[in-house]
Amino acid sequence: MAMLEVKNISISFGGLKAVDDFNITIEKGQLYGLIGPNGAGKTTIFNLLTGVYKPDCGRILLDGQDITGHKTAAINRAGIARTFQNIRLFKDLSVLDNVKVGLHNHYRYSTLAGIFRLPSYRKAEKDMDERAMELLKVFDLDREFAYKASNLPYGKQRKLEIARAMATDPKLLLLDEPAAGMNPNETAELMNTIRFVRDHFDMTILLIEHDMKLVSGICERLTVLNFGHMLAEGPTGEVLNDPQVIAAYLGE
Amino acid sequence: MKAYKKKVLVQNTITYALVIASYLLIQALIAGDLINSLLKGLLVPLCIYVILAVSLNLTVGILGELSLGHAGFMCVGAFAGAFFNQMMEPSLPSDQLRFLIALFVGAAVAAAFGILIGIPVLRLKGDYLAIVTLAFGEIIKNVINVLYVGVDSRGIHLSFKDVASLGLEESGRVIIKGAQGITGTPKTATFTIGIILVLITLFIVLNMIHSRTGRAIMAIRDNRIAAESVGIDITKYKLMAFSVSAALAGVAGVLYAHNLATLAATPKNFGYNMSITILVFVVMGGIGSIRGSIIAAVVLTLLPEMLRGLNDYRMLIYAVVLIVMMLLTSSPRAIEMRERFFAFRKTGKKGA
Secondary structure, eight states, X not given: OOSEEEXXXXXXXXXXXXXXXXXXXXXXXXXXXXXXXXXXXXXHHHHHHTTSXXXXXXXXXXXXXXXXXXXXXXXXXXXXXXXXXXXXXXXXXXXXXXXXXXXXXXXXXXXXXXXXXXXXXXXXXXXXXXXXHHHHHHTTOGGGTTSBGXXXXXXXXXXXXXXXXXXXXXXXXXXXXXXXXXXXXXXXXXXXXXXXXXXXXXXEEEEEOOOHHHHHHHOSEEEEEETTEEEEEEEHHHHHHOHHHIIIIIOO | OHHHHHHHHHHXXXXXXXXXXXXXXXXXXXXXXXXXXXXXXXXXXXXXXXXXXXXXXXXXXXXXXXXOOHHHHHHHHHHHHHHHHHHTTTTOOOHHHHHHHHHHHHHHHHHHHHHHHXXXXXXXXXXXXXXXXXXXXXXXXXXXXXXXXXXXTTEEEEESSOSGGGOOOTTOEEEEEGGGOEEOOOOOOOHXXXXXXXXXXXXXXXXXXXXHHHHHHHHHHHOHHHHHHTTOOHHHHHHHHHHHHHHHHHHHHHHHHTTOSEEOOOHHHHSHHHHHHHHHHHHHTOTTOHHHHHHHHHHHHHHHHHTGGGGGGHHHXXXXXXXXXXXXXXXXXXXXXXXXHHHHHHHHHHHO
């Protein structure tokens, strides 16, 4: 069974059809790319998948479970985590606490246990600290754990966003332009990180990206979007050589 | 990791120590008869203001929503507590015990109002939320002003008209008398009880901030959309912060009610002026800084009393201070000077 199956979703804002009859099927463990010119509706699709918008029609199945129209928080608990195009960290919290917020639903204790520092609080906090540090180490952020998130350099902020998303233990990870604003070195490092996340956590990843080097370097399959319509779909090599795609997006 | 955790612990300990040290200092001054009666009368109100400031900081600093209705929750707590005290007087003769239970009753009723008001209000943001909470605060005060409640053998009677329409039996007692409020509540509140309540408030607020709940609340403050995307139930945690904040304001209200012979809802004690005064404590002490709230509440309550001699010039001084503060914090020239001063101090230290 496919990890994500999106069937014929559409949404319009006023008279504008932002996404029209969109379909995608992502198998478990796949690294999938969503590309297209600015305003094609890529981020809108992410917002539809994560419940920020409700589709006008169509269905979204995650690992066989229908999540169409569910709330954002519920969809995360069902197994979709995401990062944002414009970084959205908890800027006044420490790097460690950012990840611990991601662990929120996996290590539970009641508010009263927290206030009275009951054993359940101590145990859960200890486990959370350990798990969070493990994750930070994976993303090479462990030395900065006490920094305020807003004090991290840009590249590390992007990584922290991925670490936070991974803390929610998702089945599917959505990355919205992870390489935006990065220099070639940082991009190369990011490619390694994304590949590592896929292999290490056996993760299914869908990413939006404009950096063709990154897309052709790591994505196995691509969907190209143009003005809300699907232009092409298939293995990366084929799609990037499709004359239609070259005309609409890549240029001669 | 250990050093990081220790820092939080040290910061919290300083806050508790500050409160306990000032308590001991004042007790010593009282024992040595070095304190005038005016100041003595201010001790319980000081505790009340500190509790209010710390609890409002939970909404304003930690949840990040501007609430201007805090005095309304204090009002609810005060009346619920005093009403309970008077109603139970025949069956529970101990003043202290009734006061103790009244604290819980006041907190519970204020928390219930916090949830009730929070459900519609927390859908709003920023200025809109501030204005609606302001309105709710005023509504609470005005409703209590026309509320008549009596007790007789058949139970509790309510009216919004007058005492006669309560239809009490002869043995019945009127407890809340509209604009006259509640009279005859025993004056059980003491400075020691006040300080204990301050410490309990600090314990609840500080421990909550440094727990899973507090992190969720601060995550919502920093970025609601991101918090939602990692599976945090926004409504639940917003309501949690808002109602805990209201409950603690309710406790302050009960303390207030048991420090006065007559409790009436006037614009002076429960009006929007009071809400704004509490907000000023929070803002002056630094939004989000619990220790700052305590210090600001104490200083801003004591200063006007200490400087009573300069009463005529108060507004003049206030205006001048405000202008100077604004210049110092936002004028580019002042910022530059300040930075140069601190840089100088740093290098000066190195040389020495």
